[in-house]
Each structure stands twice: as C-alpha cells, then as structure tokens.
Amino acid sequence: MLTMIFACDLDNAIGKNGDLPWRQSTDLQHFKQITIGGTIVMGRKTWDSLPGVLPNRRHLVMSRNNLDAVETITFDGVLKLSETDEIFIIGGGEIYSLFLPHADKIHRTIIHCKVNNADTYAPMIDYEEFIVKNSKFVEKSARDDHDMTFELLVRID
Numbered sequence: 001m002l003t004m005i006f007a008c009d010l011d012n013a014i015g016k017n018g019d020l021p022w023r024q025s026t027d028l029q030h031f032k033q034i035t036i037g038g039t040i041v042m043g044r045k046t047w048d049s050l051p052g053v054l055p056n057r058r059h060l061v062m063s064r065n066n067l068d069a070v071e072t073i074t075f076d077g078v079l080k081l082s083e084t085d086e087i088f089i090i091g092g093g094e095i096y097s098l099f100l101p102h103a104d105k106i107h108r109t110i111i112h113c114k115v116n117n118a119d120t121y122a123p124m125i126d127y128e129e130f131i132v133k134n135s136k137f138v139e140k141s142a143r144d145d146h147d148m149t150f151e152l153l154v155r156i157d
C-alpha cells in the first residue's frame with residue numbers, strides 16, 4: 001500500500017526556500033498521528049529540511065548520491081516494499097510527482113492561504129483517478145497560521 005501525505009495551499013504550493021511555508025501545529029499533529037509506527041519515504045531535500053529524526057518511524061531517503069547516517073532506497077525498492085507494507089510518501093515535490101501514479105491513498109491537508117513566491121508544488125490530482133472520501137474543515141488554533149481542511153482521497157478502482 002502506497003500512501004501519500006502532504007499539506008498544500010489553495011494553489012497547491014507545498015514549500016518555499018527549502019522549508020514549509022507556514023506554522024501549522026495542528027497539521028503536524030495530524031501527520032504524526034497518521035505516520036507514527038510506520039515507514040516514511042522522502043527525498044533528500046526534505047530529509048535535509050527536517051530538524052532531526054522523527055520518533056518511532058523508519059526513515060527511508062531517496063538520493064542519487066551516497067548518504068551517511070540514514071537508510072536510503074531506490075524508486076523500485078519503494079514499490080517492492082509497498083507490496084507488503086504500508087509506505088508513507090512524505091515529500092517533497094519531486095518525490096510526490098514520482099509516486100502519484102502509484103499511490104493508493106492520499107492524505108491531503110488544504111491550508112487555507114495563498115503562499116507568496118512559493119517554489120515547490122504538489123502534482124495535480126486527477127479526479128478521474130481519485131475520489132475525495134473524507135473532508136473535514138478545522139479552524140486554526142492559537143498555534144496555527146491558517147484554517148485547514150483534512151482530506152482523504154482514494155484511488156478509484
């Protein structure tokens with residue numbers, strides 16, 4: 001099972017200057033709840049953007065170079081592993097584009113804002129391929145910049 005998880009603004013932006021373009025604590029909690037105990041796959045640039053290892057998750061990083069200090073995996077390796085395990089694709093833009101054609105499920109958080117000068121985008125989702133199964137609007141808390149909507153999209157058989 002291949003599951004993608006990302007947060008995007010109203011224009012599909014996900015990143016700016018190598019980082020997330022918002023402070024959105026409620027979404028980080030949502031991300032943690034979904035991925036905890038699982039295997040997360042990310043591109044090297046997203047790996048570089050993390051403050052450190054996320055607790056209680058197996059980290060697999062994609063790079064065309066040899067990386068120290070973290071387990072790496074190839075594109076084919078991810079697809080093979082997803083035959084037996086649920087794999088969470090956690091970004092960034094390059095890696096989402098690579099795996100969208102293979103994703104079974106997508107957890108998408110729409111952050112209700114428009115980021116100025118964003119430089120990284122999620123790929124466009126084709127609604128002939130995915131259907132929005134759940135959608136839940138959540139008002140921002142004191143630790144969020146914006147309101148958000150949590151969605152679950154599933155591939156149409």
Ligand SMILES: NC(=O)c1ccc[n+]([C@@H]2O[C@H](COP(=O)([O-])OP(=O)(O)OC[C@H]3O[C@@H](n4cnc5c(N)ncnc54)[C@H](OP(=O)(O)O)[C@@H]3O)[C@@H](O)[C@H]2O)c1
Pocket residue numbers: 005006007008013014015016017018019020042043044045046047049062063064065074075090091092093094095096098120
């Ligand atoms: N909003 C969200 O939900 C969210 C989630 C995650 C990340 N982000 C944001 O997204 C941005 C980073 O995204 P990005 O698109 O610039 O980079 P990225 O997808 O995180 O990483 C790109 C890197 O992955 C490696 N790679 C790509 N394709 C590969 C392949 N086929 N085989 C092996 N390795 C491959 C390469 O690493 P090497 O250069 O080492 O070869 C490439 O430079 C940041 O701003 C981050 O904060 C946002």
